[in-house]
Each structure stands twice: as C-alpha cells, then as structure tokens.
Amino acid sequence: MPMRSQLAMYALGAVLVGCGGTLPIGDAGESMDSGPAAADSGARDAAGDSGSPGPDAGVGTGSIEGIVRDPGGAPIPDARLTLVTAAGFVDEDRTDSAGAYRFSGLGDGPYVVGASALRREFVEQSVDVDGPEVVDFVLGAETHRGRWSVVGSTEPERPAGTPSGTLMPDGRVIFCHDTQDAVIFDPSSGTTTMASASPSSQGCHMSTVLSDGRLIFVGGQAREEPAAFTEAVRTVKLYDPASNTWEVLPDLNEERWYPSLVRLGDERLLACGGGQRPDARRTANCELFDPATQRWTRTGSLAQPTEYSPSVLLLNGDVLTTWSPPQLYDVSAGTWRATGDFVQTDRGFPDHSDHSLVLLEDGTALAVGYEGSAGTAMTERYDPASGTWSLRDSPDVIRSQAEVVLLPDGRVLAAGGTLEQGSAPTNPFGEVATTDLYDPTTDAWRNLEPMAMPREYHALTLLVPDGRVITTSGTGDQACCPAPEASIEALEPPYLFRGPRPVIDSISGTDLGRGGTLTLGFSQTRAPTSVVLIGTAAVTHWMDGGVPRLVRLTPEVSGSQATITLPSTSVELPAGYYIAFLMVDDIPSEGRVVRVRP
Structure with missing residues (x-):
C-alpha cells in the first residue's frame, strides 16, 4: 500500500536508518525531485559491484507489480522501472508490450518505485511491502526544467x-x-587554482587539447584589453597541465586575431581567417598545423575574408564552415568549395557570427542562433548528403x-x-x-x-x-x-x-586505439542501452575547438560488464580526448575521460 514518505532513498538513506523512521515529503505518486547527488548515494552498498539485484531482492515473499501507461491510457512498453530502499539501489525492470512490470522476492518494508521512459517525465511512488502490491504509473511528457x-x-x-x-x-x-x-x-570540488604565467599575453586565441594531453593556444592579440584587437599575433603556445609549464612553438605564417580552428581526424589543426594588423582587417587564408613537426603550412583559402567561423569535421571527411557563406574544405585536396547557403541569409555578415555549430550524431550539422529580422527560426540543419539547409x-x-x-x-x-x-x-x-x-x-x-x-x-x-x-x-x-x-x-x-544513474565501476583502459574494444564494469542497472563517447570541449565566443563528435555505440552485455568495439576510421573517431558515458536510455553515468590515439 502507498505510504506518505519519501524514504529519500538516495541521499537521505543513512539519515533514515539512523533515525529509525521516515520523513514526510508528499503524496505517493508525486514526481520526486531527488537530484543527481541523491541518485548515486548509497547505491554501491546495495548493488555491490555488479548490475545484479541488491540484498532486498530474492529473499522474501513480497512483490510489486503494475502497468505503466501514458495519459491517454495506452501502455508504454520498454519503460524503465527502478526499485530502491533506504540502503540504495535494489533492482531494475522493463515493461513488456502491455506496459507490465514486476519485482518479486522482496522482503517486507518500505520501497520507492520509479518509472521513466524516453521523453516522458520520471515519477516515483513509495510503497510499504507486506505481500503482493500493485503500483501503476501514468507518465506524461517530460517537463523537468x-x-x-x-x-x-x-x-x-x-x-x-x-x-x-x-x-x-x-x-x-x-x-x-x-x-x-x-x-x-x-x-x-568547486575549487580554483592559478596556472603559471606564459611568456606573453595572448587573448582572443583559439585552443584545443592535443592527444599528448597538452593544450595548444593559437593566435589572438598582444594584450588582453578588448581594444587591443588590432594587435594581432602569430603566437602559438603549449600548456602542460601535468607540469604547469608553457612552451612557445613556431609561429603561425599569418597574424590571426579571432582565428577559426578545426581538428582534423589525424589530429592536424586547420586555422583560418582572423584579423590582422594594423586595423584588424580579416584575411581569407588558411594553414595547417602538424603536431608531429610542430610546423604550420599554407593551404587553400576561404571564399572571402572572415574571423571566428563556426566549423566542424563532418562524417564524410569534409570540414564545414559557415561564416560566411557556408563552404566545405576537402582535406585531401586542400581546397574549399561552395555548398548550400542558409535559408535565412540575413545574418549580419561581415560582423560576428550569430550562431554556433554542432555536429549531431546522425552526421547532420545544427546551426543555433539567428539575429536577422527576415526569418523566424533560431535553428537550421545542414544535410551533407544534399548540401542543403532546412529550417527547424x-x-x-x-x-x-x-x-x-x-x-x-x-x-x-x-x-x-x-x-x-x-x-x-x-x-x-x-x-x-x-x-x-x-x-x-x-x-x-x-x-x-x-x-x-x-x-x-x-x-x-x-x-x-x-x-x-x-x-x-x-x-x-x-x-x-x-x-x-x-x-x-x-x-x-x-x-x-530521472532516478538512479548507472555507475561505471571499472574501465578496461583509458588509452584507446581505433578498432579496439573498451569494457566497462557497471552497477545500478541490469542492461545499459549504449555507451556514448563525446569529444571534450575547448570553447570561446561561438566557437568550439574541441573534438566535434558524439559517438553512440551499442554494447555487448555480459553480467555486469559492457563491451563496445570502437570505430576504425579517423573520420568516425578523430584523435583526441572524449568523455565516456554509460547510458540507460537518456540517463548518463558519471563519465570517464579517455584518449583516442592518433
């Protein structure tokens, strides 16, 4: 039967056990706002180091079952049901085609059952088990803000x-x-420290992390004051976080204030455009950086002079840059060519870009932001197959x-x-x-x-x-x-x-090669649905010089281990650092930073 208690099953478990009671928080069936810290607290105590049920499952005669429906009464198949106690995570189940679930072998006592499904709100109900119990759910559209x-x-x-x-x-x-x-x-920890100082000032640069763990800072201006934007520099530096030291590298061929910087699959860097002395007039030329030689070489030029231009490496191997007009760089040929223009072309060029650019996991690119008055869409999507944009x-x-x-x-x-x-x-x-x-x-x-x-x-x-x-x-x-x-x-x-997060308990390695495997030991779920590798970011203004990838892989699950096989090409999986997340539907674990070797 439902009980008026939250059991704070995640964050307050220890308090409840110590006090020997429960805390009143609201009616059963309310959507509990437990929070991420709460979702992880005490889970390992209950579930151990595997995805198997915790100690309260399989030892008693109690059960909880029910149906999960949408607001119209239709059953929701494949919804995730979670069961927790004051000690933490106990078990997980999925609804069948009729929306039915069941937890059995439960000891008597208080539990919280949570229900979630993709794009639907997470709902929890408290129940005091003393035999067979029925707990149904209605899941509306996701509304949590x-x-x-x-x-x-x-x-x-x-x-x-x-x-x-x-x-x-x-x-x-x-x-x-x-x-x-x-x-x-x-x-x-929420704490800050100061890095050591480099030999010279270099503001309005672009940065990224090389696969050896050092950060590279490219171009910019000679002083940090915004008014110094006419003082463009050719400076390139490395920062080593391990030793807290800086190293000055050979200069760019051109001065570049507000330069674009794009990572290629083999870890070379493409720098384009930027303002130059004495008046920050923009340039159209580009150059490539080879980390192996630490040298810059000239390559093809953009259609017209520009500055920070949102850019991504597409899954077909071309580089898309959008400011302006949108154009494609052929990495093998070292040349640029035209592609389709935005549907909404009144975007203020040659002033600063009005949008950022994101590569979605399906290989299309999303431009987010619009400052013109002729259109009404903040979002446009680029299809590399057709070379066209569409309003979203x-x-x-x-x-x-x-x-x-x-x-x-x-x-x-x-x-x-x-x-x-x-x-x-x-x-x-x-x-x-x-x-x-x-x-x-x-x-x-x-x-x-x-x-x-x-x-x-x-x-x-x-x-x-x-x-x-x-x-x-x-x-x-x-x-x-x-x-x-x-x-x-x-x-x-x-x-x-959205309830208990999956937990990565172990990882087979953090230095990865393309085509190899990665195995994650997990708990707080019986069946991870995917492993996501998302490139680490290096942001400034409307630009991201990080690894432009979200790679979603389906794992092979055996017991409490999930194994993925990594993509084999540098276009699919460019060199660099990624955050690896174990996913259950749309719920990520805490991530682990991994490196993909060049």
Missing part, C-alpha cells in the same frame, strides 16, 4: 572579452583570457550568439545570448538568462530553468565529466569591461533527475 546553481568562482580573475574555456584530460577546466593569469577550476523548430525566445552545448543524451542546450525575437527579461545590454533544450529526434525545443543572470557570447560554457554543464563570464557589456562578477554556474540537466 533542470537546475542551475552557483558552484564556484574565477576570483581573483574576471575575464573580459578575450577568454577561452578548455576541459583538460584530468577533468579540470582552464579558463584563460590571456595565457598569463589563467584560472583552473575543479568541478568535482525554434524556442519561444529567439536569440543570437547563445551558449550551445551538445549533451550525452544527444540533445542540444542553448543558454543565454542576445534577445532578437520574443519576450524575456534582459540586462541593460540586451542579454538574457533563458535556457532551452532541443531534441533533434523530435525537432522540438522546451524551456529549462534560467541561469542566475544573463550571459552574452563571452561566456564559457561546456560539459564536464559528471554530466553537468558549467558556465562563467559573459555577464557584462560585450567586449567592454571585465565581468562585473566572477560566478561559475552549473546546470544539472533534466537527465540528472
């Missing part, structure tokens, strides 16, 4: 208009606006230069940006705190909880291994002054509020 919170600070630094943010192989993030006073933030759904608040992040469940986050159409609170500079989530499989946006404050395109927003998204900077006037405050916010996406 996630949760933002302040988790740290970049003090004593407050980056102005020149910063970058890069996820390092050890899971820490370096926020760097001039390579001389970079802040290193540890998302797991838009959120209620259309903005340009939002922060855009690809998530491990395949959805796309857009946060902040400059208000263009719609209604939302803004700061004095026209920026919003609005946060939205896009689902490519349904072509639909939905609104999430807003950030604590509006942020513009100098914000630094990226996914970290525990599944959260962190952001900092961008809270002042664009390219004017240091940010008025130094907060680091973190978003817990809706997937962190």
Whole structure:
C-alpha cells in the first residue's frame, strides 16, 4: 500500500536508518525531485559491484507489480522501472508490450518505485511491502526544467572579452583570457587554482587539447584589453597541465586575431581567417598545423575574408564552415568549395557570427542562433548528403550568439545570448538568462530553468565529466569591461533527475586505439542501452575547438560488464580526448575521460 514518505532513498538513506523512521515529503505518486547527488548515494552498498539485484531482492515473499501507461491510457512498453530502499539501489525492470512490470522476492518494508521512459517525465511512488502490491504509473511528457546553481568562482580573475574555456584530460577546466593569469577550476570540488604565467599575453586565441594531453593556444592579440584587437599575433603556445609549464612553438605564417580552428581526424589543426594588423582587417587564408613537426603550412583559402567561423569535421571527411557563406574544405585536396547557403541569409555578415555549430550524431550539422529580422527560426540543419539547409523548430525566445552545448543524451542546450525575437527579461545590454533544450529526434525545443543572470557570447560554457554543464563570464557589456562578477554556474540537466544513474565501476583502459574494444564494469542497472563517447570541449565566443563528435555505440552485455568495439576510421573517431558515458536510455553515468590515439 502507498505510504506518505519519501524514504529519500538516495541521499537521505543513512539519515533514515539512523533515525529509525521516515520523513514526510508528499503524496505517493508525486514526481520526486531527488537530484543527481541523491541518485548515486548509497547505491554501491546495495548493488555491490555488479548490475545484479541488491540484498532486498530474492529473499522474501513480497512483490510489486503494475502497468505503466501514458495519459491517454495506452501502455508504454520498454519503460524503465527502478526499485530502491533506504540502503540504495535494489533492482531494475522493463515493461513488456502491455506496459507490465514486476519485482518479486522482496522482503517486507518500505520501497520507492520509479518509472521513466524516453521523453516522458520520471515519477516515483513509495510503497510499504507486506505481500503482493500493485503500483501503476501514468507518465506524461517530460517537463523537468533542470537546475542551475552557483558552484564556484574565477576570483581573483574576471575575464573580459578575450577568454577561452578548455576541459583538460584530468577533468579540470582552464579558463584563460590571456595565457598569463589563467584560472583552473575543479568541478568535482568547486575549487580554483592559478596556472603559471606564459611568456606573453595572448587573448582572443583559439585552443584545443592535443592527444599528448597538452593544450595548444593559437593566435589572438598582444594584450588582453578588448581594444587591443588590432594587435594581432602569430603566437602559438603549449600548456602542460601535468607540469604547469608553457612552451612557445613556431609561429603561425599569418597574424590571426579571432582565428577559426578545426581538428582534423589525424589530429592536424586547420586555422583560418582572423584579423590582422594594423586595423584588424580579416584575411581569407588558411594553414595547417602538424603536431608531429610542430610546423604550420599554407593551404587553400576561404571564399572571402572572415574571423571566428563556426566549423566542424563532418562524417564524410569534409570540414564545414559557415561564416560566411557556408563552404566545405576537402582535406585531401586542400581546397574549399561552395555548398548550400542558409535559408535565412540575413545574418549580419561581415560582423560576428550569430550562431554556433554542432555536429549531431546522425552526421547532420545544427546551426543555433539567428539575429536577422527576415526569418523566424533560431535553428537550421545542414544535410551533407544534399548540401542543403532546412529550417527547424525554434524556442519561444529567439536569440543570437547563445551558449550551445551538445549533451550525452544527444540533445542540444542553448543558454543565454542576445534577445532578437520574443519576450524575456534582459540586462541593460540586451542579454538574457533563458535556457532551452532541443531534441533533434523530435525537432522540438522546451524551456529549462534560467541561469542566475544573463550571459552574452563571452561566456564559457561546456560539459564536464559528471554530466553537468558549467558556465562563467559573459555577464557584462560585450567586449567592454571585465565581468562585473566572477560566478561559475552549473546546470544539472533534466537527465540528472530521472532516478538512479548507472555507475561505471571499472574501465578496461583509458588509452584507446581505433578498432579496439573498451569494457566497462557497471552497477545500478541490469542492461545499459549504449555507451556514448563525446569529444571534450575547448570553447570561446561561438566557437568550439574541441573534438566535434558524439559517438553512440551499442554494447555487448555480459553480467555486469559492457563491451563496445570502437570505430576504425579517423573520420568516425578523430584523435583526441572524449568523455565516456554509460547510458540507460537518456540517463548518463558519471563519465570517464579517455584518449583516442592518433
């Protein structure tokens, strides 16, 4: 029978056992807002180091069964049911074609049953088992809005208009606006430290992480002040997080302020465009960096001069760059060619790009952001097969230069940006705190909880291994002054509020070769549905110089181990660092950072 208690089955388990009672929290059948920390607490105690049932399953005569339906009464097949106690995770089941599930062999006592299904809201019910119990569920559309919170600070630094943010192989993030006073933030502890200073200032650069673990900083300007954008440099540096030291590399062939930087499959880097002295006039030429020789060589030029241009390596091996016009780079030939233009072409070129670009797992590319007045869509999608763009759904608040992040469940986050159409609170500079989530499989946006404050395109927003998204900077006037405050916010996406997360208990290796295998030991699930490798990010403005990939692989499951075979080509799986997530439907484990060798 249902009972009026939450059992805080995840986070409060120890408290409940110690107090010998339960805490009143709401009626059975409510959607419990347990949170990600709660979902992992105490789980290993109950489930051990495997995906097998915990100690409360299979030892008694009690049972829980029921039907999971949608609001119209239709059964929902393959829904995930989870069973937890105050000690943690107990068991998991899936509904059959009739929407039915069953847990048996249960000892008497209080349990919480949770039900979830793709794109449907997670619901929990408490039940006190003293024999056969029936617990049915109705799952409506997913509505959870996630949760933002302040988790740290970049003090004593407050980056102005020149910063970058890069996820390092050890899971820490370096926020760097001039390579001389970079802040290193540890998302797991919320603490910051200062990196050593490089020999010279280098703001408005592009960065990425090479496969040897060192960060490369390319081009930029000679001073950090936004007004110094006319002082372009050819500087290239390496930062080694292990030794906290810098190394100056051979220069670029050209000065490049606001350069584009794209990773190729073999780890070469393509740098294009950027402003040059004495007046920041843009250039169209490009050059390639070879990590083996640490030298730059010239290659084909863009159709017209530009600066930071959103770019990705497509699954067909070409590089797509969109600013402007959209064009393709043939890596083998070293030449650029035209491709289809945006449906909405009034985007403000040659001013800054109004959009970011994300490569989706199906190989199409998504441009998010629009500042023109002739169109009404914030999103356009590029099909490499046809070379054409199509309009996609838009959120209620259309903005340009939002922060855009690809998530491990395949959805796309857009946060902040400059208000263009719609209604939302803004700061004095026209920026919003609005946060939205896009689902490519349904072509639909939905609104999430807003950030604590509006942020513009100098914000630094990226996914970290525990599944959260962190952001900092961008809270002042664009390219004017240091940010008025130094907060680091973190978003817990809706997937962190969907019951017990799967847990990676062991990993066969973190240094991977293409075509090889990777085995993950797991718990808190009986059957992982996929393993996702998502490239680590290196962001600035509307650019990401990280590994542009989300690779979803179906594992072979044996007991409490899941094994995947990695793609064999450098186009499918470019060299570099990835976060490996074990997935149950759209629910990710905490990730592990792995390296794919060149």
